[in-house]
Amino acid sequence: MNSKKQMTSRQLQAIERKQQLLDSAKNLFAKNGYYNTSVRSITQSIGMADGLIYHYFPKGKLEILHTIIREGCEVLSEHVNKIIAGIDDKMTLNEVMVYFCKEARNTFQLDNELIIIMFREKDLLGTETRELLLKTFAKIWSAVNAFLKKRAQFGEIRQLDFGMATHQLMSTVASTVIMKYLVDSERQEHNDDTYIERLIEFTTHSWKKLD
Structure with a gap:
């Protein structure tokens, strides 16, 4: 059975949200630089609450x-x-x-x-x-x-x-x-x-x- 079919909708959503964070951060890091990119700017670009970023990446921006x-x-x-x-x-x-x-x-x-x-x-x-x-x-x-x-x-x-x-x-x-x-x-x-x-x-x- 396909591994994705074994995942719950919540797990799939978590994977998608984590990837959205990575894509948002990559775009902003490339455009503005790491130090000029705030956590808030990463989350705001995908409509996510600031605190949720630490759920996916406990060590924050550097881990991203x-x-x-x-x-x-x-x-x-x-x-x-x-x-x-x-x-x-x-x-x-x-x-x-x-x-x-x-x-x-x-x-x-x-x-x-x-x-x-x-x-x-x-x-x-x-x-x-x-x-x-x-x-x-x-x-x-x-x-x-x-x-x-x-x-x-x-x-x-x-x-x-x-x-x-x-x-x-x-x-x-x-x-x-x-x-x-x-x-x-x-x-x-x-x-x-x-x-x-x-x-x-x-x-x-x-x-x-x-x-």
Whole structure:
């Protein structure tokens, strides 16, 4: 039997109200910042009495922040796993890098509010969240590093300092994400696929064997 069918209407309502609180807080944290968002503003936006917030989140606003970031990071981690699983040995180095750049941008677009909160409130991240983020980053780093080593074995690139090459590749991917959000609409050439392909070609040129 479906677990939701086993729940009472009161339990389902509690889950819904808790999610409403999280959604309201996420929107306000992203818009105004954690410190500029009051508990009252979170509850008022969904028509809830102020005191009820502590029924769902006994530790108050900070617990809400940690819940938003932890749950969001779990979703991002799952997305990263899918990106890594999508790498095929038949893909060329440049194809993989284009794939990484596009998927990295898509990952950030999954939840713009979450990304804003994570960067703005980084000093408030809990230990659990920090560890999850580090594990996710380490997983990406290891996958990229292993991929580059395999490409060297295939003879597609020369032997390198693969740690530095991985850093260079990750920086290239990060730069395309930053450009996506910082470049104004009149300079969209920095956001299209052709520009990404040119950037990647420039990045990988020094890795290839000279004829």
